[in-house]
Every structure is written in C-alpha cells, then in structure tokens.
Amino acid sequence: MKPYILIAEDEDALATLLEYNFQKEGYEVGVASDGDEVLVMADERTPDLILMDWMMPKLSGVEACRRLRRKSETRNTPIIMLTARGDETDRITGLDYGADDYVIKPFSTPELLARVRAVLRRTQPGLLDDIIRHGDIEIDVKAFRVRRGETEIHLGPTEFRLLDHFMRHPARVFSREQLLDAVWGRDVYVEARTVDVHIGRLRKALKKAGGGDPIRTVRSAGYAFEIKTKGA
C-alpha cells in the first residue's frame, strides 16, 4: 500500500539516514549495500522506485541499472542516481543507461524527497494520491475514510489496506499469495484461506452501503476489484 523504495547505498551512515527519512515520510524502505544485492532485492519485491548510489562495491550503479533494465519487472521502474559532485561524463552515461534523474551529493533531504515525489508522480500517476475513487467508492488514505455514495463505511485495518490495494490496481487479478504479500507483509505466516475471510468481510461492509459487489472472484486464481464507472 505504501510506495516501496529500494535504497542502494554502501555507505552505512547515509543509508541509515535515508532509510529513516523515507520511512518517516511514509514510504516502505529496503536497503541494499551493494550492486548485487540490489538485483536480488528488486527481484524479491518490485520496488516503486530505486535510489542508487553511483559508486558501489561488486557492481557499480550504472551496471546494476543496466541489468535492471533487462528484466521485465524492473524495466520501467524509475531510478534516481546519487552521484558525487560534478562529473558530467557520469551524468550522460547514467542517463544513457536508463536512470530517470540525478541528485548530486551532497544533497538536502527535502530536495531528495521532492525529486522522488516528482519522479513518482511522473512515472506512477496515482501512486501518491491519497484520495482514490472508483465508481461510487472513495477512500481517503490520510483520513482513513471509506465512503460509498453518501454512506460512511467502517473497515478494520486489514480490510482497509485490502481495499486500498485493490483500488490502486483496479481490474487486476491477485492470487491469495500476492494479496498476503501486499497487504499483510512479506514475512507473515498466515493461511491463504484467511484472505477469503477478509474478502468476505470487505464485501459485507461494501454491500451494507448499497450497490453491487465490486470484488470479482476468479476461480482457482484469486480476486479482482472491478466496478463499472459511469461518469468520470
């Protein structure tokens, strides 16, 4: 539900600082300390954005960048490079290999955050929105509210995150495992069938506010959120 940012930085102090600041800003953060690790971690969970140090052990930032561009999951994942001051050659090379933006060290945290937001906005429209609407259903993530038509809907935390996830990826079918990963978290051991129960609870809550069932069951595959929108 939160945007997931992968930070690749071998300098511990900086990595920790960045992790702290991004978490505080509401992102989920993964930290990789060399080029190899970035690739592994990006494989485990596709990040919404990668922040990559130019100089790293094992595999340089450029090279990691190039490899990421060769995998279909990360082909379009935005990458922001962190580089030392003033190397124009690097700048050009990096952009060639598919970085989306550059930040020159040293940088201020607000500046970096702004760049990240700008890139996310450009590449993943809707990811940063905190009010999402589909048909007559609207959620406000900052206010933790759900409405359907005129009716306020109360959801438990899990149902809320579930709906949030669905509404950010409408019409797409998710397996129970994918939902557990995205909504519960990747390291929780929970029965897959538990998803069914929460889907049921979410459906009941949405139904109580009137209107059809926006969640489609895809037998032997999973669930998808779909709602016929009439107007904009």
Add this chain to the structure above:
Amino acid sequence: MKPYILIAEDEDALATLLEYNFQKEGYEVGVASDGDEVLVMADERTPDLILMDWMMPKLSGVEACRRLRRKSETRNTPIIMLTARGDETDRITGLDYGADDYVIKPFSTPELLARVRAVLRRTQPGLLDDIIRHGDIEIDVKAFRVRRGETEIHLGPTEFRLLDHFMRHPARVFSREQLLDAVWGRDVYVEARTVDVHIGRLRKALKKAGGGDPIRTVRSAGYAFEIKTKGA
C-alpha cells in the same frame, strides 16, 4: 506565521510583480512556473492559498487544480484562477474543478489583494487573525482561550497544543508518534500511550461543554479531529 501563497504563473514579468506585491503585503510567496512545478511545490509545503494562471506549460491550470484536489492536504486549499478576459466557458469549467474564485486579466494589484484576503477569510479563518474555528469549537491561539458554543473551556498547555494541532489539520489521522513529534517536540522521550491519556482529557473537557466528540479514534492508526459542519 505568515500565510504562504503559491503563485503559478509562467509569464516571468507578472510572476515577479505578484511576488513583490504579496511579499510587501506580508505574505510568504512561492513561485512555480508551470503546472508540474505547482504540484511539486504544493507537496513540499502546503500553501494557504494558490494563485494559478489558467494557461500554463506542461499542465494546464485546470488539470493542476484537479490533481491538487486529489490530495488530502490540498483538497481544501483555496485556489484563485487568473484567466484572460471574457471566457465564460473557462469560468464554468474551472469552478467545476474546484477553483474558489476568478480574477480576469488584466487586474489591479489592490483588487487581487482584496480577493485574496476575502478568500482567505472565508476559507481559512484564523490564518489572518489567530482564531481557528471548526463547527462550534473555537480557539484563540494568542489569547490561549478555547470556547465551545457559549462555554469557556479550560485546557492544560499540552491539551491546548494538541487541539491546536488537530484544528490546523482537520480530518487527517495522526499516529501517536506524529503527535508526539508535533505537539511534544521532536526529541522528547515519552511513551506513545501518553498521547491516549491526553486525548482522553481533551475529550472530557470538550464534552463537558456539550456536543459530540470531535476526535475520532482510528484503530491501529491514531486519532483525527473531525467535526460535522453542515454547510460547506
């Protein structure tokens, strides 16, 4: 704290003129020169009011307007549109997308300033003086007073700052940690649950003056201040 006005205007000469005049009038001013930049800047610091040119590069004023309305921080930020003379169609479209007022170019500076004051007074009471009001609850920051309806309420310093914070960010859910940061201070070591106790006291004090509980508990997330006002 001066009101912060964000000016979105691609024509340099006009932008500079506006900046100068508003600063002279005691506002803090940010200038964005295209539609994208408005979004970025509004993200960095939520403006108290946005002055937006109708025609801008990259992202038109209307579109920027629409996007701003999708973020909870800027959902209610007043927007004044600057448009070329006489386009009634635009006027209607713009109001649809949530602009609060219109000023037709060319305009006189005093006229614009007056419009801005009017809109600020209407939408952000307490910004120009030090009184904030929501529903029947009113706080006077300078005088350190709280009233609900006709009743004076006495609050301890912490409860006062807590209410102040809530009323400046209505409807938004804050975690206990965020509240500690904002109300207690960045570097205080206090148990998160202490917030609960102060919320409880604040609630009790507000209840004693009659009316419903304006503080909403959001399980596993935090608290939000919300008061049902009937009119817009």
Add this chain to the structure above:
DNA sequence: TATATGTTTCACAAAATTGTCACTATATGA
C-alpha cells in the same frame, strides 16, 4: 514548605480485530 496544577506511567477493563476451523454453497468437468 505547603498547595495547586499539570504530566507521565502503569495496570486493568473494555472493545475491536484477527486467524482458523468447520460446515455449507457453488462451480467444474467427467
């Protein structure tokens, strides 16, 4: 120093939420 005022922590009760299971309902395909 005594008193008033306000803050923090703690402990326990109350309430909401969760995950699992058992059972039922429904779809699928031979």
Add this chain to the structure above:
DNA sequence: TCATATAGTGACAATTTTGTGAAACATATA
C-alpha cells in the same frame, strides 16, 4: 448427474489495541 475442487461464511478463542482511574512525579506559586 455425480464427484470433486474451490469458495463463502458463521462462530469463536486468541490477540491486539484503546479507554481510563489512580499513583508517582514534576513544576510552579503563594
């Protein structure tokens, strides 16, 4: 149509989270 796999759902015990009174502590004031 029947057998089988898959999904829906009510119940419930365990867990998590919140509300709150009271004690301990802190600070200012007379």
